[in-house]
Amino acid sequence: MLNIPALKGIYRYHEFIGPVLPLDAVIYLGEGHTPVVEANDRLRAMAGLRFYYKNDGQNPSASFKDRGMASALSYLQYLIRQGHVEDVLAICASTGDTSAAAALYASYFQGKVKSAVLLPRGKVTPQQLAQPLGSGAAVFEIPGVFDDCMKIVEALSENYRVALLNSKNAWRILGQESYSYEIAQNFEYDMAEKVVVVPIGNAGNITAVISGFLKFLDTGIITHLPKIIGVQSEHANPVYKYYLEPEAEKRKFEAVAVRPSVAQAAMIGNPVSMPRVIHLVDAYNKKSGRQNVFFSEVTEQEIMDCQLTANRNGHVACTHGGECLAGLIRARQTGQVDGHETAILDSTAHALKFSGFQDMYFQNQFPPEYEVVPDPKLINTPQLVRPADLKHVPEPGKPLYGDELAHFVRRISAEIATLLDLKKI
Ligand SMILES: Cc1ncc(COP(=O)(O)O)c(C=O)c1O
Numbered sequence: 001m002l003n004i005p006a007l008k009g010i011y012r013y014h015e016f017i018g019p020v021l022p023l024d025a026v027i028y029l030g031e032g033h034t035p036v037v038e039a040n041d042r043l044r045a046m047a048g049l050r051f052y053y054k055n056d057g058q059n060p061s062a063s064f065k066d067r068g069m070a071s072a073l074s075y076l077q078y079l080i081r082q083g084h085v086e087d088v089l090a091i092c093a094s095t096g097d098t099s100a101a102a103a104l105y106a107s108y109f110q111g112k113v114k115s116a117v118l119l120p121r122g123k124v125t126p127q128q129l130a131q132p133l134g135s136g137a138a139v140f141e142i143p144g145v146f147d148d149c150m151k152i153v154e155a156l157s158e159n160y161r162v163a164l165l166n167s168k169n170a171w172r173i174l175g176q177e178s179y180s181y182e183i184a185q186n187f188e189y190d191m192a193e194k195v196v197v198v199p200i201g202n203a204g205n206i207t208a209v210i211s212g213f214l215k216f217l218d219t220g221i222i223t224h225l226p227k228i229i230g231v232q233s234e235h236a237n238p239v240y241k242y243y244l245e246p247e248a249e250k251r252k253f254e255a256v257a258v259r260p261s262v263a264q265a266a267m268i269g270n271p272v273s274m275p276r277v278i279h280l281v282d283a284y285n286k287k288s289g290r291q292n293v294f295f296s297e298v299t300e301q302e303i304m305d306c307q308l309t310a311n312r313n314g315h316v317a318c319t320h321g322g323e324c325l326a327g328l329i330r331a332r333q334t335g336q337v338d339g340h341e342t343a344i345l346d347s348t349a350h351a352l353k354f355s356g357f358q359d360m361y362f363q364n365q366f367p368p369e370y371e372v373v374p375d376p377k378l379i380n381t382p383q384l385v386r387p388a389d390l391k392h393v394p395e396p397g398k399p400l401y402g403d404e405l406a407h408f409v410r411r412i413s414a415e416i417a418t419l420l421d422l423k424k425i
Pocket residue numbers: 063095096097098167199200201202203204205206265266318320348349
């Protein structure tokens with residue numbers, strides 16, 4: 001089975017994601033089956049329990065969104081082949097990663113599916129903006145925040161013939177459920193004492209993760225539901241706030257006005273999937289026979305410090321991955337998780353997509369509204385090694401030769417040895 005291209009990616013769980021799809025309609029661009037990497041002893045001691053990062057940044061467009069797009073675009077391919085639709089314009093609002101994934105998968109269909117993406121101007125990283133541009137999508141920058149872009153794509157999909165690729169699209173969620181299936185498989189289907197930690201923005205991801213585990217439980221593939229912890233920054237925390245009220249009947253959802261956040265892709269004040277969150281959290285807790293979904297709120301400072309610390313210990317976590325670690329530590333402090341449990345943290349994108357925040361931290365240039373003050377122990381900057389008395393240095397197209405090169409090598413290596421306090425052999 002593993003030699004069938006359609007089953008190499010998320011459609012390895014074909015029966016759970018889209019059994020109506022014939023395998024030759026499935027698109028595989030290398031998504032899914034992302035690494036699950038255990039944290040070293042140092043991080044484990046810091047968190048107070050054993051944990052792993054699942055690196056969803058190692059998907060083709062460098063975020064978990066590829067799971068949902070592989071599924072949604074496979075379905076579109078099926079509809080086109082059946083003659084149900086033609087000349088599809090796929091459209092989405094995005095905090096950066098949805099558009100990167102949508103544009104990538106749509107570009108594979110040359111001629112059959114075009115894509116257009118709406119981004120909040122200045123609220124996506126340069127790397128994220130480069131992605132849909134590179135894939136050839138029509139990219140529109142809109143004033144405001146993600147929630148405003150979402151309203152526009154909703155209006156477009158109500159009034160025009162377009163395919164909406166946001167997580168309102170059920171095929172997106174079906175694809176993203178593969179994240180849970182992979183975790184279950186990775187841990188030999190033993191979900192007892194496991195804790196799955198995910199960041200929340202538009203809440204598509206957490207609902208997919210919950211729904212995936214429920215399906216595996218219902219079919220008897222797993223016998224326990226893992227604990228779920230949804231994490232939000234205090235700068236974009238509508239879901240956390242909603243669940244602050246312990247009594248379900250008294251809870252009232254209120255959208256929040258978001259503030260700048262380093263977990264920028266989750267900077268959403270009015271999550272589209274909130275009704276699904278409410279329904280699925282309730283169903284999950286009932287099936288578990290106890291409260292098994294928890295919410296945790298963290299500061300911007302904690303997110304940055306945790307991301308940088310994780311990455312100084314062998315990981316490639318994005319800021320949202322840092323948010324998960326901060327959320328886990330918080331959950332351990334408040335007693336939501338216990339030291340004998342094992343956590344799996346979602347690094348939803350690759351660290352490089354959000355390296356601008358790392359730069360701001362290292363150069364101490366965070367605008368005050370982020371409320372992040374760099375910890376000198378975590379700062380790292382390059383050092384220029386250019387002894388002032390060195391007359392000749394190589395330049396592109398002008399290499400040094402002979403004695404000049406030997407002198408250059410001697411001086412620079414001596415300087416580095418001094419800076420690093422190296423002992424002579
Ligand atoms: C990297 C990253 N992490 C987390 C999220 C939040 O996921 P969701 O919006 O499904 O809650 C997003 C969504 O845009 C994202 O791109």
